[in-house]
Amino acid sequence: MSAAVTEAPPLARPVQPALLGPRLTLLQGDCRAALALVPAESVDLIVTSPPYADQRKNTYGGIAPDEYVAWFLPIAAELKRVLRPTGSFVLNIKERVVDGERHTYVLELILALRQQGWRWTEEYVWHKRNCYPGKWPNRFRDAWERCLHFTRERHFAMYQDEVMVPMGDWRHARLAKLSATDRTRDESKVGSGFGKRIENWVGRELAYPTNVLHLPTECSNKGHSAAFPVELPRWFIRLFTRPGDTVLDPFAGSGTTLMAGAALMRDAIGIEIVEDYCAVAAQALGIVRRDYPRDATAGVIRYATA
């Protein structure tokens, strides 16, 4: 057999989108080793939610807050390499409480990423309508997370028209008669139309959204547990890419980002170290295991479309 037979196809599609549908790739293995297989400047958008410091010890190793920046920086360097100059990097993260106060590792990460050459273009807020319950003497429930938007260049690809929302009644009538306490409550209907089909809005006046996203967390009942709801990557994918572009999630988990990308006809690459998550994600995505010499050398197992 010839060498070409055993060679893995390029992870990024070299030409315009095929009629066959999006190309999906899931690499099971260490993040940095797997990223080494991704060609330079081949990705249009990175959307990911890395393991938060010390947060998922049972599934991932757990990274101590004080070591978080040092752990993340080499990965970010690889992400910078594979991202196209006009691409975007959306990092969903939230610092945890340590010793009664918010730890500063996320702030330090932002500063360190800028040192690495990233531009901290924007910080979107994901408002979690149904956040964790709980009561503590010194704080309320944490109902928001950061979606940090980094870019390589000042000018980057952004398709604002793709995420417009109806200017419905929320702007005018409805808030006037609410009580003061009601007004402090969640008026989250404002942006909850993000996930609805655009056809429903035909004939209505559209407006651009803001940098605050109102999305509920997905709690079970869907067969998998995801870090963020599928609407989150979906929104950023529509905003920062076009069909045929390539999306990357280096901490793919159960594959939420890849599913959003596939449904939107974007090529998608995922990396996940936990075998069980990969199996579930591959199953849901309808992709199968492919063995190539170079993957084995990198200690990576590949699942991909035919």
Place this chain on the structure above:
Amino acid sequence: MSAAVTEAPPLARPVQPALLGPRLTLLQGDCRAALALVPAESVDLIVTSPPYADQRKNTYGGIAPDEYVAWFLPIAAELKRVLRPTGSFVLNIKERVVDGERHTYVLELILALRQQGWRWTEEYVWHKRNCYPGKWPNRFRDAWERCLHFTRERHFAMYQDEVMVPMGDWRHARLAKLSATDRTRDESKVGSGFGKRIENWVGRELAYPTNVLHLPTECSNKGHSAAFPVELPRWFIRLFTRPGDTVLDPFAGSGTTLMAGAALMRDAIGIEIVEDYCAVAAQALGIVRRDYPRDATAGVIRYATA
């Protein structure tokens, strides 16, 4: 006349609230000079929205983003001195965009304040329901600001019951009949250790809020561009103080914090350098000019209740 006649009364009320109503003081002058007149550990809550970097250069002379931390730190040191150990410091701020990306001075300020001995206890989000219109090629409208919560000690005063909100309608159906799992501690699969005891919620009408505040911006022209809505200081004043306590706003502007404090029967101290703002605020608060030698020495003009 005796010396006692010309001596200014103490800015913080030494005893329990008088029946006469809250004591209001507005000091027109430089922030640091005026703060020197405030006794140590006499303030229960500081709520303020300082001049944003370079944004109101007409009125405040403008602080360049790169100099913001150095400008703010000496003031913060004074704030730490006047705040009671159990008190809170709420800083409403948002970094501006410089050269197409978010400037990092707010992040650096948080780190610097921690170096100064402050604890970064929490970051509340003020979601601005009706934010400014506008469109830019690389970002959406900015609909949120930070309300950074700093404390001196790990344990501080917090009156959570004062800001409770109505529970969602789900409770009507949910709590009518308890299921078997409702009575037992229910372990989460992820091992978060989260369990619930729904029995405790029966008959409950109110729930605790989250760390996301949904408040409209006040568009009324008060001649003060960066003013926050009165609901914002009002919420934090109810949360972190009791009637008779003392609230301080070192950048009082048009006096929003003082009005909120007065209406809630808290003593309030404001500092504002712009003469026109002071005049408007004093008028609205119903306080009058008082001349004392020590104020004149500090270069400060005092407005106060009788």
Place this chain on the structure above:
DNA sequence: GTTCCGCATGAATCGATAG
């Protein structure tokens, strides 16, 4: 069909206690 209802579950944090 539509509405209602039952129910499982999710990036948590604090204080006390034990080693």
Place this chain on the structure above:
DNA sequence: ACTATCGATTCATGCGGAA
């Protein structure tokens, strides 16, 4: 003193089945 473990605390959502 310093770390590890354990019990206690509390909402909102979407799915699926029943009415």
